[in-house]
Amino acid sequence: QKEVEQNSGPLSVPEGAIASLNCTYSDRGSQSFFWYRQYSGKSPELIMFIYSNGDKEDGRFTAQLNKASQYVSLLIRDSQPSDSATYLCAVNRAGGSYIPTFGRGTSLIVHP
Amino acid sequence: ETGVTQTPRHLVMGMTNKKSLKCEQHLGHNAMYWYKQSAKKPLELMFVYSLEERVENNSVPSRFSPECPNSSHLFLHLHTLQPEDSALYLCASSQGRAGGRDEQFFGPGTRLTVL
Numbered sequence: 001q002k003e004v005e006q007n008s009g010p011l012s013v014p015e016g017a018i019a020s021l022n023c024t025y026s027d028r029g030s031q032s033f034f035w036y037r038q039y040s041g042k043s044p045e046l047i048m049f050i051y052s053n054g055d056k057e058d059g060r061f062t063a064q065l066n067k068a069s070q071y072v073s074l075l076i077r078d079s080q081p082s083d084s085a086t087y088l089c090a091v092n093r094a095g096g097s098y099i100p101t102f103g104r105g106t107s108l109i110v111h112p
Numbered sequence: 113e114t115g116v117t118q119t120p121r122h123l124v125m126g127m128t129n130k131k132s133l134k135c136e137q138h139l140g141h142n143a144m145y146w147y148k149q150s151a152k153k154p155l156e157l158m159f160v161y162s163l164e165e166r167v168e169n170n171s172v173p174s175r176f177s178p179e180c181p182n183s184s185h186l187f188l189h190l191h192t193l194q195p196e197d198s199a200l201y202l203c204a205s206s207q208g209r210a211g212g213r214d215e216q217f218f219g220p221g222t223r224l225t226v227l
Contacts, residue, residue: 032214044216
């Protein structure tokens with residue numbers, strides 16, 4: 001059973017702080033990793049993807065991947081109240097599969 | 113229209129009704145997905161179509177019946193549903209790129225309530 005685990009939270013951080021969201025996965029064959037943001041009552045939207053070990057930065061967002069330890073994380077710098085949402089981690093396996101496994105999501109609350 | 117659209121956005125139906133959800137993608141993608149999202153539960157993958165062929169069916173009850181007439185359209189036909197089927201039904205599409213480098217684009221969802 002391929003699993004993607006996330007702490008459901010809520011993770012509460014003050015405005016301006018760094019929010020750190022973590023995700024672990026069980027399938028060592030996983031090759032592609034995605035972070036989606038879902039506002040309450042809305043559908044998920046892609047914010048980051050990462051395929052190689054290390055860090056990938058996009059504006060205030062940084063995705064970190066460590067395949068040896070089987071975890072992927074998302075850092076949000078200078079957190080804003082508008083970042084309050086549920087963040088979903090998704091993992092794709094290699095070998096021709098493009099069907100993702102989603103984690104439960106972590107609820108993030110950024111308070112002023 | 114751009115992206116992925118879904119209709120209706122809200123649906124209330126009785127347990128004996130028959131209704132259909134519609135999804136259309138304007139992205140030129142090859143793969144389309146139905147997900148169910150219930151409160152406090154993770155996204156549940158229901159069906160996947162690639163180039164109009166069903167490639168995944170996650171043990172979904174037969175009261176849900178998908179149809180993919182072409183690569184741009186996906187339907188979910190509903191009949192004799194149960195109250196526990198009330199949820200947000202999300203459609204998504206992707207390129208269907210081999211090797212997993214394949215991000216998904218979601219529609220706005222249909223909020224279904226079964227009375």
